[in-house]
Structures are given as structure tokens and as C-alpha cells.
Amino acid sequence: MKRTALISMGLFLLTTFFSTNLKASMAVRLDLEKLTLRADRVVIARMVSKRSYWGPSHKRILTSYSFEVQQDVAGSGNKHVSVVTYGGTVGRWTQRANGYPKFTDDSPVLLFLKQGVDSSFKVVGLCQGVFDFHEDDGRVLLVQHLEGLSFHANHGRPMILEKNEALTRIKTIAEHRRTP
Numbered sequence: 001m002k003r004t005a006l007i008s009m010g011l012f013l014l015t016t017f018f019s020t021n022l023k024a025s026m027a028v029r030l031d032l033e034k035l036t037l038r039a040d041r042v043v044i045a046r047m048v049s050k051r052s053y054w055g056p057s058h059k060r061i062l063t064s065y066s067f068e069v070q071q072d073v074a075g076s077g078n079k080h081v082s083v084v085t086y087g088g089t090v091g092r093w094t095q096r097a098n099g100y101p102k103f104t105d106d107s108p109v110l111l112f113l114k115q116g117v118d119s120s121f122k123v124v125g126l127c128q129g130v131f132d133f134h135e136d137d138g139r140v141l142l143v144q145h146l147e148g149l150s151f152h153a154n155h156g157r158p159m160i161l162e163k164n165e166a167l168t169r170i171k172t173i174a175e176h177r178r179t180p
Contacts, residue, residue: 025099029151030125032159032166036173038124039112041075043067047103048080052088061095063088064120065103073110073167074174081113082120098148101127108133110142110166133163142166 036042045067052063065083087097101123103109112129113121123129126149131142144158 027149030128035112036170040115041113042073043069043111044071045069046106046108052090061088061090073170084120099126101130
């Protein structure tokens with residue numbers, strides 16, 4: 001009898017812990033080369049608007065972000081791109097999607113984008129394909145978004161790269177991909 005009670009209590013505590021404390025999506029860690037190789041386009045862009053809406057099955061909320069492209073780093077295309085992610089708010093309903101990128105302001109970001117089935121894009125590697133710009137002692141750094149992501153073996157530290165070196169490396173990787 002005591003053993004059954006202990007097992008039940010253990011399962012209850014374990015279930016409670018995992019349902020309330022883990023707010024992350026598990027992902028495969030992508031380095032700069034893998035992000036670049038999986039992307040159809042890499043851009044520096046600024047968000048100009050966003051719109052959340054119910055998906056086709058009315059079970060998920062999606063958010064479409066509209067970006068103005070300031071610079072094509074790899075690939076090319078329109079000066080405006082639409083990025084669709086899971087999660088958002090429609091009326092009184094909010095749906096969270098841990099690990100997917102969320103954009104809140106018009107600060108420039110570096111985006112690794114994969115073309116969707118329509119004209120919209122998805123960010124490569126969930127939010128791994130989003131980098132913010134930060135200044136540090138006169139240098140411009142790219143700092144990777146990893147909010148809501150968890151990785152095997154705790155490889156969860158964001159990449160921090162010097163902007164000019166990173167952009168040159170991305171261009172080189174993309175050019176080698178196109179060369180037979």
C-alpha cells in the first residue's frame with residue numbers, strides 16, 4: 001500500500017514538474033554553416049507590421065510578420081518579405097509556441113529564411129535563424145535568439161559573432177553551395 005502511494009506521489013510530482021517548468025521546444029543545434037545551407041535567403045531586415053490570425057483548421061494561431069529588407073546577404077528577392085510563425089493573439093485568445101521567433105520592434109535583425117509553399121518564409125531552425133545587432137566597444141555583434149529552445153547535451157548558448165566576419169562567412173558558404 002505504501003509503495004503504491006509513493007509511486008503515485010512520485011508520478012504526480014514528476015508530471016507537475018514537467019508540465020509547469022518546461023517551457024521550451026527541443027531542437028537540433030545548427031551552426032552558422034548549417035543555418036546558411038538550409039536557408040533560401042539570408043537578409044538584414046526591419047519588421048514593419050504583424051498580424052495574427054487563426055490557421056486553416058481553426059486550431060492554431062499564426063502570426064505573419066512583414067519585413068522590409070535592408071540588405072540581401074545570401075540569395076535575393078523582393079524588398080518586402082512575409083515571415084509566418086506559430087503563436088500569437090487573436091481577440092481574447094493567445095497561443096504560445098515556444099522556440100518559434102517572436103518579433104516585437106522594428107530593430108534590424110539578421111534572418112535565415114526558408115521559402116514556404118506560398119510567398120511567405122519560415123525562419124530556419126525555429127528561432128535559431130534570428131540574430132539581433134548589438135554594439136560593444138565600437139564593434140557590431142550579432143547575437144542569436146534562442147528563447148524557448150532547448151538542445152541535447154545543453155548546447156544552448158547563443159552564437160555571438162562579429163558582424164562583418166559573419167556576413168563574409170555566410171556569403172562564402174552560400175557561394176560554395178551554388179558552385180558545382
